[in-house]
Amino acid sequence: xxxxxxxxxxxxxxxxxxxxxxxxxxKLYVAPGNPGTAAIAENVALDQADHRNIIAFCHRMRIDxxxxxxxxxxxxxxxxxxxxxxxxxxxxxxxxxxLEGSKGFTKDLCRDFNIPTGAYERFTAAEPAKAYIRKHxxxxxxxxxxxxxxxxxxxxxxxxxxxxxxxxMFSGSFGAAGAEVVIEEFLEGExxxxxxxxxxxxxxxxxSAQDHKRVGDxxxxxxxxxxxxxxxxxxxxxxxxxRVMREIVEPTLRGMKAxxxxxxxxxxxxxxIGAQGPKLIEFNARFGDxxxxxxxxxxxxxLVPLLLACAKGKLPAGPVKLKAQTALTVVYAAKGYPDAPxxxxxxxxxxxxxxxxxxxxxxxxxxxxGNKLLANGGRxxxxxxxxxxxxxxQQRAYAAIDMIDWPGGFCRKDIGWRAIAREHKAE
Numbered sequence: 001x002x003x004x005x006x007x008x009x010x011x012x013x014x015x016x017x018x019x020x021x022x023x024x025x026x027k028l029y030v031a032p033g034n035p036g037t038a039a040i041a042e043n044v045a046l047d048q049a050d051h052r053n054i055i056a057f058c059h060r061m062r063i064d065x066x067x068x069x070x071x072x073x074x075x076x077x078x079x080x081x082x083x084x085x086x087x088x089x090x091x092x093x094x095x096x097x098x099l100e101g102s103k104g105f106t107k108d109l110c111r112d113f114n115i116p117t118g119a120y121e122r123f124t125a126a127e128p129a130k131a132y133i134r135k136h137x138x139x140x141x142x143x144x145x146x147x148x149x150x151x152x153x154x155x156x157x158x159x160x161x162x163x164x165x166x167x168x169m170f171s172g173s174f175g176a177a178g179a180e181v182v183i184e185e186f187l188e189g190e191x192x193x194x195x196x197x198x199x200x201x202x203x204x205x206x207x208s209a210q211d212h213k214r215v216g217d218x219x220x221x222x223x224x225x226x227x228x229x230x231x232x233x234x235x236x237x238x239x240x241x242x243r244v245m246r247e248i249v250e251p252t253l254r255g256m257k258a259x260x261x262x263x264x265x266x267x268x269x270x271x272x273i274g275a276q277g278p279k280l281i282e283f284n285a286r287f288g289d290x291x292x293x294x295x296x297x298x299x300x301x302x303l304v305p306l307l308l309a310c311a312k313g314k315l316p317a318g319p320v321k322l323k324a325q326t327a328l329t330v331v332y333a334a335k336g337y338p339d340a341p342x343x344x345x346x347x348x349x350x351x352x353x354x355x356x357x358x359x360x361x362x363x364x365x366x367x368x369x370g371n372k373l374l375a376n377g378g379r380x381x382x383x384x385x386x387x388x389x390x391x392x393x394q395q396r397a398y399a400a401i402d403m404i405d406w407p408g409g410f411c412r413k414d415i416g417w418r419a420i421a422r423e424h425k426a427e
Contacts, residue, residue: 001304002062005030005041006048006078007069010331010364010382011289015069015303016041017360018296022304029061035373036363048073055085063087065308071147071286074265075101088311092285095261099252100268100285103143103182110280113255115248117280118185118272126170132183133162139186143282144169146177153223153282155186187281189274190418192233193291194241196249196269197306199315200262203249204306206320207298208236209291210418215338217414224338225379228415230328230390231294234422235273244269244278252283264310293362293382294327328393329384330401332411334365337378341365345408347373350381353400358386358393361400375408390419 001024005016013036019028020040031054033043046054048070058066066082068074068091077094091097098105110117118141123129133140133156142165144152152174156162162183169178195206209231215221236244248269256263268284268291287295296303300321309315334341347366350373354361362384365377383400387393394416401411 001025001064002027003029003065003067003304004054004058004061004063005067005069006054006073008032008034009069009289010362010379011287011292012069013037013362013364014293014296015067015287018299018303019067022302024302024304027061029063031057034363035366035368036361048078049076051076051078051081054078055081055087058082058085058087065090065304065311067091067307069286071097071100071284074285075147088308090307090311091265092263093261096256096263097285098261099256099263099283101147103145103282104180106283107182107184109252109255109259113251115251115255115280116276116278118187120182120184123181123183124179126166129166129181129183130163133159133166138162141184141186142166142169143182143184144174144178145180145182146174148174148177152177155223187272187274187279189272190235191281192235192271192273193229193288194236194244194269194271195287195291195295196245196267197310197315197320198253198263198265198267199310199313200257200264201253201313202315203245203253203267204315204318204320205241205245206266207231207295207322208233208241209288209294210235211288211291212412212415215412217412222338226288226290226331227333227412228328228330229288229290229294230326230393230416230419231291231298232326234419240273240278244271248278248280264313266310289364290329290331290379290382293329293360293384297327297360297384297386298323298325323386325386325388326390326393327384327386328390328397328416329362329382330397330411330415331364331379332381332383332401332404332406332409333379334375334377335408335410341375341378342408343374343376345375345406347375347381347409348405349403353383353403356396356400356403358396359400360384375406380409389423390416391423394420
């Protein structure tokens with residue numbers, strides 16, 4: 001099979017590595033890719049927004065499957081155009097991708113199909129939104145309706161912060177994504193990410209993970225795209241995973257089919273696990289970043305048939321085969337992230353760290369200048385370690401980071417803290 005993978009981040013490097021191991025693979029192209037994917041595939045200079053050029057490339061290279069990593073081309077309808085041209089694509093249609101493209105769309109779906117989530121209201125003007133906040137008080141959550149690169153959510157712990165978030169969003173800080181704002185109930189509990197593969201009719205549980213959204217140790221500072229993760233999420237027991245499938249994933253598939261938008265691809269379920277069980281925080285319409293970097297290293301079977309089955313509507317009964325090991329990834333970010341990351345600093349000894357046992361280094365925001373590896377984004381590298389438990393995986397990941405020479409970078413030093421505290425309590 002000839003496969004085209006769309007994207008350039010750490011998620012796509014992890015996907016490329018998993019796809020490259022498939023005996024079904026003839027040739028893997030990554031568009032546009034990064035220095036990490038270049039070592040295992042052929043990077044091609046395709047703009048993910050140029051659908052016509054992507055389709056022409058698929059014709060030229062006889063592509064058998066297109067795997068779309070990021071959310072923007074999904075929301076823009078790339079899958080629809082590829083399928084219309086005769087190319088199977090892994091990912092939801094434009095209509096179905098509204099599960100990520102519009103917070104309000106998803107909340108309305110939850111309301112209509114009895115999917116557990118926090119109470120909410122939708123607003124297109126600041127003053128009614130502020131009145132709602134004053135009525136309900138804080139803590140409260142303010143969300144830009146559309147895509148905002150994982151940064152359009154403000155968890156306001158006091159009323160003043162919530163009111164300021166409304167002003168910020170309606171002032172255009174997130175562009176069109178903030179033209180509508182969703183304000184919702186603050187949910188208490190433990191967050192987890194759960195992933196299910198979907199073929200439009202059926203869903204297959206894939207894996208769980210826990211992300212660390214805040215930029216600073218101790219979950220402090222602004223939200224980011226994610227500063228690290230581990231898999232599996234200890235809170236996602238077999239019973240809890242079954243509840244999520246039964247109470248959230250399966251009703252969502254029924255609801256999307258009823259709305260004329262069968263959901264195919266991977267469904268990323270952002271959860272809050274509280275006293276009443278699982279509640280939906282939000283959906284994403286693609287694999288997570290950095291969750292993919294800890295889930296795929298645990299996969300014990302060929303990824304390609306699973307991706308193809310989602311695209312063609314023929315998922316197996318399961319279950320997905322995963323290693324019993326824990327995987328943990330630490331995001332190595334450029335100084336200034338998430339506000340104004342500094343680009344261009346040189347990174348040394350990445351290959352040395354990657355040679356360590358049970359270590360994988362995924363490129364996320366890098367570029368090559370001759371033989372020099374340079375930072376070229378906010379989240380620059382993902383250092384992933386495998387181990388028998390979270391504590392061991394954490395120790396191995398940070399030992400690998402210590403080998404990398406990058407004065408222009410920083411990382412959180414406490415990735416996995418919640419799970420390690422749980423492990424310590426259980427001893």
